[in-house]
Every structure is written in structure tokens, then in C-alpha cells.
Amino acid sequence: SYVMTQAPSVSVAPGQTARITCGGNNIGDKSVHWYQQKAGQAPVLVIYYDTDRPAGIPERFSGSNSGDTATLTISRVEAGDEADYYCQVFDGNTDHYVFGTGTKVTVL
């Protein structure tokens, strides 16, 4: 089955840029979606189809996807961005939805 690997944690100072990567074999050929999950809450979509941002999500959130790596970038990080972030794709070989292992973003 398709596997996507994320770094377990990323620490960033307020105002700096956080980059969260999602590695997978030829992930650039897939549509990648990103979710933010704060403690005790359901996930919230922050990026869809690699680069699109849902209504209400700040422009500070952006995405890219190429080769074997998809990236979620959070610019001008704020304390409220502290959360777990997950990438997600649909694996056409198994007809399964797959989530990445998740990255915990800590704002210093």
C-alpha cells in the first residue's frame, strides 16, 4: 500500500516560516490535501489539490507538490498554528485513502 512519511515534529519561532514535508513515491503525480488538527478537535482542511486554500484559511498557508515530496508552508507563524498536520492522498492502486504519519508543529 502507498506510504507517506512526515517528520514527527517541527519547531518554529513566531513570525518565521514552517515547512512540513510529506514524502511518497511519485507523490507529484497525486493530488495532495493537508489537514490541521488541534488537540482534542477534528481535522480541518487547510490545503486541497496541492495548492488551493479553502475559504477562511489564511494566505499564510500554501502548498506545493513535485517529484517525491509535497510541502505545506506556513509563513509568519503564529501561536495559533500550533497543531498536528497531516497530508492525504487517494491511492488508485488499492482504492484506499491514505494519510501521512503526521507532523507536530510547535511554536517556540
Next chain:
Amino acid sequence: QVQLVQSGAEVKKPGSSVKVSCRASGGTFSSHAISWVRQAPGLGLEWMGEIIPMFGTSSDAQNFQDRVRITADESTSTVYMDLSSLKSGDTAVYFCAAIRLASHPNGYFDIWGRGTLVTVSS
């Protein structure tokens, strides 16, 4: 905007079954596929399976194929997830989540329920 309302927390014995519901509020499931995603304590998100109520078709993740059953009652706009032969490792929060049929299957989960905690303990 459709909201997903899930049933309350459950405590179950090992070997028993649990049935969790997910009801569409403010609309229907007619234009969505509904998936179940679980999250064990301190761990990540795990997709379990989905149903497309409009077509009555469902699919399950290989990890759960023999134990999970996902059904839908269109008359009440409710989807159910039945998990049998429960083990302590099934202790988790179970979420329902929706993908619009227009973007299925490569689409995104843009509506989530709040989650249902299922605790399996003797």
C-alpha cells in the same frame, strides 16, 4: 452547509461490537461519499472505509475488511459504522468525514464530524 453529527462515547468489552452513527444535519448525504477515519490515542489518522449513500456502494480498508461494516439509511441521512471483535487496540476516536462526489475519489474531506470515543476495556 451540511454538518456531521456523531453519536456519543461508548465503552465496550473485548470481543463485542460497536455501532457508531453519523447524521447529516442541515442537508443530506446525496452529494457526498462518507468515510470513517479513526485515531488511536497519541497516534495518527487511519482510514477505515467509505460508503456512497446515493449508490449504496461501500469499500473497506484491508486492515479492517473482515471486521468493519459501513451502512447508510438515506431516510434519516445517517451513516453507520459497525466494528466487530473489538480489541483493546481499537480504543480510538472515530471520525466520519465527507468528500463531495464531484471530486470523488481524488478529492478531500471538507466536512468532519466531531468524533466518537470508543473505549475497549475489560
